[in-house]
Amino acid sequence: MSAMLDIRGLKKAYRRKAALRGIDLAVEEHEILALLGPTGAGKSSTLLAAAGLVEPDAGTIRLAGRDVTGAEASSRDVSIVFEGFNLLPVLNVRDNIAFALRSPKYREAEAEIARRVGRTAELLRIAHLLDRDTGTLSGGERQRVSIARALVRRPLLYLLDEPLSALDLKLREGLRAELRQIHREHGTTMLYATHDYHGAIAIADRIAIIDEGRILQTGTIEAIYARPAEAFVGRLVGSPSMAFFEAELRDGGLLVKGFGAPLALSRFGRLAAANGPVTLGVWPEDIVVGEEGEPGRVYAVDNRGYEVAIQIETPAGSFRKVLEGRRPVGQGDTIRVRIGEGAGFLFDATSGARVSHQGERA
Numbered sequence: 001m002s003a004m005l006d007i008r009g010l011k012k013a014y015r016r017k018a019a020l021r022g023i024d025l026a027v028e029e030h031e032i033l034a035l036l037g038p039t040g041a042g043k044s045s046t047l048l049a050a051a052g053l054v055e056p057d058a059g060t061i062r063l064a065g066r067d068v069t070g071a072e073a074s075s076r077d078v079s080i081v082f083e084g085f086n087l088l089p090v091l092n093v094r095d096n097i098a099f100a101l102r103s104p105k106y107r108e109a110e111a112e113i114a115r116r117v118g119r120t121a122e123l124l125r126i127a128h129l130l131d132r133d134t135g136t137l138s139g140g141e142r143q144r145v146s147i148a149r150a151l152v153r154r155p156l157l158y159l160l161d162e163p164l165s166a167l168d169l170k171l172r173e174g175l176r177a178e179l180r181q182i183h184r185e186h187g188t189t190m191l192y193a194t195h196d197y198h199g200a201i202a203i204a205d206r207i208a209i210i211d212e213g214r215i216l217q218t219g220t221i222e223a224i225y226a227r228p229a230e231a232f233v234g235r236l237v238g239s240p241s242m243a244f245f246e247a248e249l250r251d252g253g254l255l256v257k258g259f260g261a262p263l264a265l266s267r268f269g270r271l272a273a274a275n276g277p278v279t280l281g282v283w284p285e286d287i288v289v290g291e292e293g294e295p296g297r298v299y300a301v302d303n304r305g306y307e308v309a310i311q312i313e314t315p316a317g318s319f320r321k322v323l324e325g326r327r328p329v330g331q332g333d334t335i336r337v338r339i340g341e342g343a344g345f346l347f348d349a350t351s352g353a354r355v356s357h358q359g360e361r362a
């Protein structure tokens with residue numbers, strides 16, 4: 001299967017400051033790929049380059065097998081939704097949504113346009129706004145109209161850049177479900193940029209993690225959980241994200257700062273280094289909080305009614321974890337933590353690259 005969008009070695013600098021440092025990214029046909037990364041990671045630049053709105057310094061971009069690296073934006077069959085709004089102020093909502101369908105490129109029949117606009121407006125719950133002036137809309141309404149403008153077309157690829165950021169939680173969840181519904185019905189292909197982990201896993205088939213202009217890892221969320229490529233991946237995924245502990249490989253064991261007994265190394269599989277400082281990363285779900293194990297202190301408690309999110313401090317590092325129950329622990333409590341059997345990954349203390357290889361063949 002060839003990719004719908006295939007980006008190789010994409011580089012871009014703005015005023016000699018590198019924003020993209022060799023992006024490799026493939027979006028398969030009919031998939032939703034989330035591009036997940038913190039602010040300034042290069043998400044928008046990647047999408048703009050794919051749309052032909054930013055000229056790359058190096059690399060190639062292929063769309064449905066065709067090399068479009070130097071091609072005009074208008075010749076690429078993509079639809080883009082940006083954080084900023086792209087509405088035409090002189091047209092009402094209906095004509096904004098219909099705009100692309102009336103362009104010389106599409107020139108759909110008016111009856112077909114009316115049908116598509118009506119259906120899309122219904123999906124996005126803006127049917128009651130169709131005759132309104134775009135200038136009179138709220139931020140959330142404008143964003144929905146903007147998404148409708150993109151979705152009314154059937155391009156090869158949708159590029160969505162934080163499309164739901166201006167919406168409140170309920171609307172955001174509703175729209176996410178609707179985007180997935182449109183995806184199911186039409187087998188669309190989407191590249192969806194976001195800094196929101198929950199949003200990414202809720203909508204995407206696969207996730208590509210981006211930081212400082214590089215893709216750190218691409219895969220299903222299960223695959224990323226099973227084998228995070230770098231410590232930074234653990235910081236970006238999970239809810240809460242990965243717990244990190246300062247540790248040291250010494251004499252065939254792992255000494256974790258402040259822990260009584262060393263951890264056996266067998267759990268970590270093949271190791272790249274024999275001795276020296278490492279970072280132990282553990283998914284919070286694999287840390288047991290209770291009566292046994294190493295000492296820790298509850299630093300903060302965030303009550304959520306039926307569960308609590310707590311921050312726990314240990315001599316080797318602090319981490320967040322969710323516990324069930326109304327008030328299982330209180331702020332300032334001394335507790336014990338135990339790292340579950342076979343859990344944890346080791347990362348290079350400086351570069352953050354994973355140095356343990358559990359579950360992988362030597």
Ligand SMILES: Nc1ncnc2c1ncn2[C@@H]1O[C@H](COP(=O)(O)OP(=O)(O)OP(=O)(O)O)[C@@H](O)[C@H]1O
Pocket residue numbers: 014015018019037038039040041042043044045046195
């Ligand atoms: N037109 C521009 N001129 C100068 N620098 C830019 C320009 N566009 C982006 N940058 C810089 O390039 C880097 C990547 O920006 P980009 O907008 O692609 O990141 P992002 O991941 O989309 O961030 P955000 O989530 O904040 O939108 C940042 O350091 C940004 O400041």
